[in-house]
Amino acid sequence: MSDTDNGRQATRRALLATGAGTVAGLSGCLGGGGTSGSEGTTTGTVESSAPFRNKTLRFSTWSGTNATVFREEIKPKYEEKTGGTLEIVPGWSEILAKIRSAPADSPPYDLTVTGDRQHYVGLQSDLWAQIDFDQLDNAGAIKDNLLREDPVSVPLAYGVMCYAYDEETIGFDPGPWSDLTSKAEDAALPGSFFTNSLQMASIVSQEMEFDQELYSPDGHDAIFQTLKEIDTSTFYTGAQDMWTSIDQGIANLGQYFFAYSLKKSQNTESMDIGLHVPDETTGYIDDYHLVRGTDRRDMAHDFLDFMLTPEMQTTYAQNFNMGMANPEADYPDATLENVPLDNEALQSISFLEWADVAQYSETLSERFNELKSNV
Known part of the structure; x- marks a missing residue:
């Protein structure tokens, strides 16, 4: 995919300039894809008490404290809720290289975090599958200034x-x-x-x-x-x-x-x-991407929706002093005193647009x- 072919350009600056910063606008351009997978289909709130029993979601996030928070605070809660297994895979600059080197139908992760440059390069290399925002009950809460124009990533924190x-x-x-x-x-x-x-x-x-x-x-x-x-x-x-x-x-x-x-x-x-x-x-935004070739699309969407709930956004925020995508998150004092939190305040942060x-x-x-x- 060339720069010319990728007319979407995937920038938040372009999105905000057009006033299109809503998930509702994004979900309309997705079509009906993104729900097939070996674990069956689930949409919205899962009724089963263990909808992903015996299933594993491979989740790549930044090494260090970030990975520790997911492993110690978030993993047990998600596994208890779904009956599935959340495998935390820490990483940094090698994330894209591992995806490229793996067979297209057997990626090393199902969901992965990226920085802005990794997001852009992954788009050019067709490494991301589309996110179906219609499967995310909590997507409408995401702060507009964190959204991208293209529907291939979900911001969880910044x-x-x-x-x-x-x-x-x-x-x-x-x-x-x-x-x-x-x-x-x-x-x-x-x-x-x-x-x-x-x-x-x-x-x-x-x-x-x-x-x-x-x-x-x-x-x-x-x-x-x-x-x-x-x-x-x-x-x-x-x-x-x-x-x-x-x-x-x-x-x-x-x-x-x-x-x-x-x-x-x-x-x-x-x-x-x-x-x-x-x-x-x-600043920086932790965008999470569905990796091309994954057979855990429904579980990935369910986990993203789980992470966007006020409860889990608060759990994340209380353990690591970042801003959250959902404005209903509760923060520790150090975050309240130092991190711009409302949508208007985010305009004072320079988020890199690699595109x-x-x-x-x-x-x-x-x-x-x-x-x-x-x-």
Whole structure:
């Protein structure tokens, strides 16, 4: 599937621009597919006390705390409800590679999480099956700003990036991301997932509105000029790399995900970790995809619907400080104080739209690698 063939482009920016951010609008373009599978057909609320007895759903999600929450908090509840088995498969960058290398009719997972780039690349490679939103009783509750234009993924949660810093050595109280260019010294910025740094710099730059510099060649120079103005001691390759840099005094602050940073701060004794989420910040959405070739479509739809209930959204939220797709979720204080939660507040978060930046990605990557080489 070429970029031209994929006219849907799968962007939230396009969806919101047309005012089409409703699941009802999405479900109308699905047709009647998506319900066949070896386990039979179930729609809506399942009446049987054990509708998926002796069935296993292979569910791939992010490694680390995210996978732990699913394994320890969500898996037992779903298995008790359905009689089936939820197999949690942690992963990161290898998710797409494992799907590609598997036979088309025998995927390694039935449902998988993706980041924005993985979502886009998977679309181009026909790795996703359509989601039948008519099978999701709770889909109508999903916050509009989290939806994509195409019906091949369901958002369950989202997170934001924050300042994570050594309280003893930072030397100032972090505010907006622009403080990186005027107050910060020895910052650790994302290096391997370079678009996180570019999104942040596009917010700081005043060349265009909010993050629009990233999506136009006319704004790219402003992004890189902003990054050059930051006293960056390292571009980290992974979370542990960033934390080690701060612990060893190479950096005194980093740009990282709030939920993961909070968990780190609660389990670290070697330093006092402070956290701050700017009013305008970058973020990510955990979209879950039905993998092509799965024979567990009905069980997958049932699990997604289960995860969208207020009860399970609250369970997720209480154990990991992310925002939830369902506005009826209840949150711990740390989330209430730091994460934008209502649909309007989500407009202050820059969610990457890889489909809109893909044509520039090679050039942006080359420029970013050159920038890193000079640090």
